[in-house]
Amino acid sequence: MRRFIIDCDTAEDDIMSFFMLVSRGFSVEGITVVEGNINFDQEVKNALWMSELAEKYTGRKYPVFPGMRRPIVKDYRTVENVHGNTGVGEYALTPTREKPQSKHAIDAIIELSEIYPGELEFLAISPLTNLALAWLKYPRIAGEIKKVYVMGGTIHGRGNITPSSEYNIWVDPEAAKIVFNAGFDITMVSWDLITDYVIEETEWEKIKSMKTEMAQLYVKIYSHYRNYAMSRQRMKGNPHPDVITTSVAINPDVAKEVREEYVIVDTSDGPSRGATFIDYLGITGNKPNAKVVYSINREKFLEEIFFTLGWK
Numbered sequence: 615m616r617r618f619i620i621d622c623d624t625a626e627d628d629i630m631s632f633f634m635l636v637s638r639g640f641s642v643e644g645i646t647v648v649e650g651n652i653n654f655d656q657e658v659k660n661a662l663w664m665s666e667l668a669e670k671y672t673g674r675k676y677p678v679f680p681g682m683r684r685p686i687v688k689d690y691r692t693v694e695n696v697h698g699n700t701g702v703g704e705y706a707l708t709p710t711r712e713k714p715q716s717k718h719a720i721d722a723i724i725e726l727s728e729i730y731p732g733e734l735e736f737l738a739i740s741p742l743t744n745l746a747l748a749w750l751k752y753p754r755i756a757g758e759i760k761k762v763y764v765m766g767g768t769i770h771g772r773g774n775i776t777p778s779s780e781y782n783i784w785v786d787p788e789a790a791k792i793v794f795n796a797g798f799d800i801t802m803v804s805w806d807l808i809t810d811y812v813i814e815e816t817e818w819e820k821i822k823s824m825k826t827e828m829a830q831l832y833v834k835i836y837s838h839y840r841n842y843a844m845s846r847q848r849m850k851g852n853p854h855p856d857v858i859t860t861s862v863a864i865n866p867d868v869a870k871e872v873r874e875e876y877v878i879v880d881t882s883d884g885p886s887r888g889a890t891f892i893d894y895l896g897i898t899g900n901k902p903n904a905k906v907v908y909s910i911n912r913e914k915f916l917e918e919i920f921f922t923l924g925w926k
């Protein structure tokens with residue numbers, strides 16, 4: 615049984631990532647919430663809502679642990695323009711029963727990694743504040759958490775929140791720097807990789823024609839993001855940063871080309887704050903700190919997403 619923590623700034627792509635894990639029958643031991651995409655309390659509400667829906671399907675509980683509401687050092691901003699006011703366009707996802715756990719996400723991460731040493735996989739599809747602070751409090755988790763999948767950064771210097779920086783890393787570069795140098799077994803899926811693998815018109819129409827609840831949910835929660843990406847980000851469809859990272863976690867064959875490299879996170883105050891630089895020639899002499907994904911097997915990625923869309 616594979617066990618996961620999913621760390622969310624709960625917008626549409628986080629929600630679908632969660633359902634991909636659940637639909638594959640993996641044990642999601644905790645949903646931890648961190649500052650990012652939208653208002654933090656709305657992120658928690660969305661997490662509770664998806665937890666309730668998954669419980670309806672599986673009969674299992676998926677506890678939600680609110681974590682850091684802000685980055686470690688500097689301020690940040692939310693991106694409702696990208697994801698809509700509620701993170702899923704303008705829809706309100708309102709939980710009816712579930713309440714957030716009183717335990718802080720940082721303590722939940724530490725406790726779960728102690729309960730399942732060597733087993734837990736951490737899906738870091740949001741800013742890295744929770745994981746960085748959990749490690750600072752209890753560095754042993756670097757050896758106890760089996761794998762960390764990071765959606766973040768760029769490999770070719772093309773950002774989405776500044777010309778050079780990707781949002782998750784830009785929100786809390788200090789946290790990202792801590793995590794990348796903490797000794798975790800990290801797989802990095804970057805923003806300027808995933809922009810090559812969007813849901814194009816053919817797939818979008820196919821999903822729209824599907825009668826499953828998951829497919830209907832997909833169309834509902836991605837429509838806003840799809841419009842934004844196609845009108846403002848020069849894309850041919852909606853991108854899947856979190857979902858591609860999750861697909862790589864679920865099935866390593868989704869990642870076609872992977873290199874072990876040293877990733878530098880820029881915490882300076884200039885225009886490259888939050889950028890990632892890959893030491894692709896080994897110039898610094900530092901040992902690799904991440905497995906960096908350079909290409910994706912598109913068919914296998916689509917298989918993963920359509921599996922979940924056909925699940926319920």
Ligand SMILES: [Ca+2]
Nearest residue numbers: 623628739740
């Ligand atoms: Ca996310």
